Amino acid sequence: MGNKDIGMVGLGRMGANMARRLHLKGMKVIAYNRHTEKATELAKETGMHAASSLEALVQALPTPRVLWLMLPAGEATQSHIDSILPLLSRNDILINGANAFYEDSIAQSQKVEAVGVHYIDAGVSGGIWGLREGYALMVGGSPEAVAEVTPFLEALAPAVDKGWLHCGPVGSGHFVKMVHNGIEYGMMQALAEGFAILQGKTEFGLDLAKVAEMWRYGSVVRSWLLDLTADTLAKDQVLADIAPIVADSGEGLWTAQTALALKIPAPVITLALQMRWASQGRDDYAAKLLAMMRNEFGGHAVQKEA
Template sequence: MQIGMIGLGRMGGNMVTRLLKKGHQVVAFDQSPEAVARAEAEGAAGAHTLEELVEKLTERPRAAWVMVPSGDPTSQTIRRLSELGEPGDIVIDGGNTNWRDALKDVEVLKAKGLHYLDAGTSGGIWGLKYGYCLMIGGPREAYERCEPVFQALAPEDGGLVHTGPEGSGHFVKMVHNGIEYALMQAYAEGFEIMKQSTAFPGMDMHAIAEAWRSGSVVRSWLLDLIADGLSKDPDLGSIEGYVEDTGEGRWTVAAAIDEAVPAPTITLALYERFRSRMDDTFADKMLAMMRNQFGGHAVKTTRP
């Protein structure tokens, strides 16, 4: 199958490589000429503008995969494709787009007779080797037209689901990432308890992680990554404990509130990420001050 790939960063570039290895034809576009050249060297047809990409997509209906940063870059790209494409063409949004924003992009394409598929994509930098888990929302006919590409990108043993109408793929991926926040936080807390143990000091965190990888109820790919990271830096001395969030956790918590669904674990995992970016906070100082005021408890004073 022929497909256009817009955005050749870590994810988009690796997806081009995987598709070419699986025998698909790829027209590759990126704002970086160097990225386009790398794709061409692997066998893709390069394009240096969206107009050129659309022109080089000769199969009908055309299919173009958008893999650029979510938000305005994605929406602007989709709007331009709606102007360049023809009725029946298919645009696939593979970024971490908020599902509410996706519904707005759907209307832009529908107004011109184009179809929208939202491809929630998980797998990160390892997807090239192991495949990407794909959560696809959109019309069944458009999904089936692009299914050969989805199957090529997905792992051989599964990892592909049609979730429902437009927007549902991003919604499912959002919840997926919220669960990811909670799982990561649980692992981090568990290893911290063992690391700080006064009853059993000096335990080998890497050895424990390696043991848990086999036969344990808590074995997982995340645990594999933990073991790999600890093998290289047992005390994580080269890393600062500052954890960013990219939005999906916030959106998951907001969705839980909208649906009146209790989600304390995911919510606290998100708050812990906020906490990781704060040091000696005003709130902590106020807590210490109140204890001192009502009970005379000692406080640590700042150095002059």
């Protein structure tokens, strides 16, 4: 195996657990976070090294350096790249693990590659379960750069030969991850709607937890999302304390926009995205106007806010 040293920048839920998994797999991880106490706490927990600054992080890594950024897409990632880039040397490797728009990653890579530093865009899936189960990794970059970081990909993935893919040139990793998340929107929406219909047929007295558990075995809809749904329903079928608000991270929108640009029909993904917007109250005015239309043409009663 080649280089085992890697710098992890950004220690949120994903970044910290990825650092932990790399450490457990025998990699030498140097952790950095803008709030340095997070890196210090992680170092005390695991025995890995914590860097007090980006300068210290870069100086502690042997060349060619490998730095993996797990930061929010946009300004947070860009500002860190702007700070790190002058500190790096030719043939160092910068990996952007944010949920970034693939066209932004392509533009970003051009600036990075212009000074001789390799750029890899990495789509990462696995959430809070990745530490134990491994992460799905979708990477884009030159064959040479990806070959250099393969030991880290193999350590993070569920197995050395499963769950990670060099998708193609820079941008392809984040593109595949974008579509992955769009599909996720559709699958989640279908499961949610199906269980809502089951819950609405009250005269049958269906036990939704038992239905979900049964579907996990032999059914064509069995999936990890169904596993998580079954676990949720086993704990609480009423969900009375849960607000009916579903956030969207942006990747569903990018997928829908890309489908439109390519003139590829994607109604399920698009509607699932719009249902998330509806849950955030963005259809409230339209719903109020619809109620008033019914009142105007048919005299149907309008319910007032309490």
